[in-house]
Amino acid sequence: MTIEGLIGKIRLGDLYPVRVMGVINLSRESFYEESFAEEGEVLERALSFAKEGAEVLDLGAVSTAPGSPAISEEEEQRRLFPALEVVRDGVDGKVAISVDTQRAKVADEALSMGASCINDVSGLMDPEMARAVADYDASLIIMASKERPGDILDMGDIVAALGGRLKDAGKAGVSPEKVTVDPGIGRWTPPKGPGHDLAILDRLSRLRVLKRPVMAAVSRKSFIGAVLDRKNPAERLQGSLAATAVAVYNGAHIVRTHDVAASLETIRMAEAVRGRPSTSRAGGVEVEVFAHSGHPGDLSWTFERLGVGEDGARALGGKGSFRALSLRGVTSPEAIVIKQEMLARGGDAAIPMGALRCDPGDMEVLVMGTAAQVRGLVKNLRSQPFNLPAVAGAIEEALARMEDPKRYW
Numbered sequence: 001m002t003i004e005g006l007i008g009k010i011r012l013g014d015l016y017p018v019r020v021m022g023v024i025n026l027s028r029e030s031f032y033e034e035s036f037a038e039e040g041e042v043l044e045r046a047l048s049f050a051k052e053g054a055e056v057l058d059l060g061a062v063s064t065a066p067g068s069p070a071i072s073e074e075e076e077q078r079r080l081f082p083a084l085e086v087v088r089d090g091v092d093g094k095v096a097i098s099v100d101t102q103r104a105k106v107a108d109e110a111l112s113m114g115a116s117c118i119n120d121v122s123g124l125m126d127p128e129m130a131r132a133v134a135d136y137d138a139s140l141i142i143m144a145s146k147e148r149p150g151d152i153l154d155m156g157d158i159v160a161a162l163g164g165r166l167k168d169a170g171k172a173g174v175s176p177e178k179v180t181v182d183p184g185i186g187r188w189t190p191p192k193g194p195g196h197d198l199a200i201l202d203r204l205s206r207l208r209v210l211k212r213p214v215m216a217a218v219s220r221k222s223f224i225g226a227v228l229d230r231k232n233p234a235e236r237l238q239g240s241l242a243a244t245a246v247a248v249y250n251g252a253h254i255v256r257t258h259d260v261a262a263s264l265e266t267i268r269m270a271e272a273v274r275g276r277p278s279t280s281r282a283g284g285v286e287v288e289v290f291a292h293s294g295h296p297g298d299l300s301w302t303f304e305r306l307g308v309g310e311d312g313a314r315a316l317g318g319k320g321s322f323r324a325l326s327l328r329g330v331t332s333p334e335a336i337v338i339k340q341e342m343l344a345r346g347g348d349a350a351i352p353m354g355a356l357r358c359d360p361g362d363m364e365v366l367v368m369g370t371a372a373q374v375r376g377l378v379k380n381l382r383s384q385p386f387n388l389p390a391v392a393g394a395i396e397e398a399l400a401r402m403e404d405p406k407r408y409w
Contacts, residue, residue: 002277002288003253005213006178007139008096008116010055012213012253018271019254020264021056021098022049023219024087026079027071029063032220032233035258042083043090050095052261056254057091058119059084060100064149066187073103080106081113088114098141102149104128111136121149121184123165134173141215142169143182150188153196155203158183162210180254181207182215187222197223201243204250208290216247217256219263237262245270275408280397283390284362285329287398294321296371318372325374325395327365332358334386335365341380347373367395374399 004013012019024045025035037045046057061079062071080099087097098117099110104126107118111132118133120126123145133140142165144158145151152158162181169179183204185197207214218224224239225231237259244255244263248270257263278289296317303313330338335355342349347369355363367374374395381392401407 002279002286003208003211003213004177005139005180005253007056007098007141007180007254010096012180014253014277016253018248018252018267019056020054020260020267021058021215021254021256022046022052022054022260023256023258024049024057024059024083025258026059026061026083027063027068029065029068029071031063031065031222032258034234037083039082043086046087046091046095049260050091053264054095054260056096056098056117057087058098058100058256059087059115060119062101064121064188066190073106076101076103076106077109080110084110084113084115096139098139102126102129104132108132108135111138117141119143119182121145121182121188123149123161124168130169130172130174133169134175137175137178139178139180140169140174141180141182142166144184145188148189150184150186150192152184153192155183155200155206158200159206159209162207166210166212176212180213180215181210182217183207185216185218185221185223194223194226197221198227201246201250204247204252208251213253214251215254215256216244216252218243218247219255219257219259241266249274272408278398278401278407280394280401282394282397283387285327285387285391285394287328287391287394288326289323289398289402290326291324292322292402294371296321315372318375319370321371323367323369323371323374323399325367325398327367327391327395329362330365330391331362331386332356332360334388334391335363337384337386337388338365338367338377338381338391341377342367342369342373345369345373345376347377 002014028036061076097115098119099115100119101107102122117139119141121143123143124130144161183200185200219240220233220236224236228239230236245266248267280287299320300313300317303316332355335351339349339351350366352363378392378395381388
């Protein structure tokens with residue numbers, strides 16, 4: 001379940017450093033006035049961001065802050081296209097250029113001028129947007145939206161909405177590896193309050209089920225001001241850096257920020273603590289631990305404190321710890337055996353319908369159960385036919401790597 005994607009030529013995902021996207025704001029109506037770049041400042045801002053470590057630049061000419069005046073398509077083009085031309089020629093391919101727009105016609109022209117990504121906060125409300133991106137084989141960032149940009153409040157609904165938009169983009173011809181998702185943190189609509197944004201930030205890891213890179217856009221937003229009592233966005237840098245660290249720790253692959261230099265060290269520290277995915281390979285099979293909760297040893301101490309006997313505490317520790325693993329590269333017979341072994345222990349495994357038909361070729365299996373159940377699975381697979389002993393070894397190694405210091409540094 002390793003996540004990997006592309007923004008222009010920039011690779012991002014689990015196996016790459018967290019990327020930094022610098023915001024170049026061409027709209028005076030922005031909630032953060034100091035981020036606005038005058039016509040003569042655009043190239044200087046772009047070059048400065050690139051020097052500071054930004055690998056993607058995001059140019060936007062329309063403010064989406066609540067209460068901002070509507071801007072015509074002609075005015076958006078007037079603001080955007082000269083700046084895009086200047087940045088394109090000035091950075092000379094050193095960074096990827098993204099354009100923040102909700103209009104397919106603007107996106108089409110921007111891509112023809114050399115932009116390599118469209119950042120659509122409306123979540124493809126323009127029915128022609130995905131097709132425009134596909135026509136240029138460009139990258140696409142989709143923000144979770146329903147009727148208005150950023151109007152989805154709950155992470156469950158965000159996941160569902162983004163899942164639907166991913167399907168729409170694929171049907172239009174957008175390459176799946178070129179799509180990044182954005183949960184839409186920020187007070188985009190009046191019903192959305194600081195609690196909604198904090199909850200989304202805390203649960204950001206739920207977006208992993210979409211198997212696409214995640215962008216976090218938290219820079220100087222209103223929920224930070226509410227928590228820290230900082231009405232002026234100019235006073236929210238420290239809060240932005242704290243929110244950025246949480247976002248990266250919870251799985252963000254790219255951070256959109258007004259403060260590139262200040263954010264970079266925060267990002268690097270947070271991703272070091274997050275560590276690399278806990279994976280292993282053996283016999284053509286790749287195993288990844290993508291969810292885990294509880295530690296058998298820690299729980300054993302808790303049960304002993306409650307008066308449970310030593311043997312019982314040890315057994316309950318394994319039963320109280322949950323593990324979920326992705327096994328890629330298994331065959332149909334192997335998938336069926338794994339399913340049966342987990343069911344026999346009270347756990348389960350999700351296998352493709354093709355496994356039940358004994359379709360040829362490799363497939364992916366998701367194993368879900370307690371640490372004790374997974375241990376039992378490993379033990380029994382060692383004596384099974386096919387490639388299952390190698391699968392057992394890969395599972396054991398992936399689990400062992402969860403706390404291996406080498407996964408962090």
